[in-house]
Amino acid sequence: MDHGLPDSQRREMPAAIVHLSQQVIAAEERIRSSITETPLELVSQLVPNLPISLYFKMENRQETGSFKLRGATNASGLRGCGKIR
Numbered sequence: 001m002d003h004g005l006p007d008s009q010r011r012e013m014p015a016a017i018v019h020l021s022q023q024v025i026a027a028e029e030r031i032r033s034s035i036t037e038t039p040l041e042l043v044s045q046l047v048p049n050l051p052i053s054l055y056f057k058m059e060n061r062q063e064t065g066s067f068k069l070r071g072a073t074n075a076s077g078l079r080g081c082g083k084i085r
Helices: 007-012 015-034 068-080
Strands: 040-042 055-057
Touching: 015 068
Parallel strands: none
Antiparallel strands: 040 055
């Protein structure tokens, strides 16, 4: 499983970061079919004095109206495959 990284980059990454990235990708694969992909909305007008692009991730557009759906779905998937009790 190369996760889109060239061999040279994977060798340079500390093992803990590689392991964490593998966990994130596995979690995304577990929850993909249960989660609505939500947009990023540009909201820079909220901070007009700062020269930044500010975005909100609109997780409130999930069916439940909550970002917690991602974590709960992932935990349920882990429990189902025996990785957590």
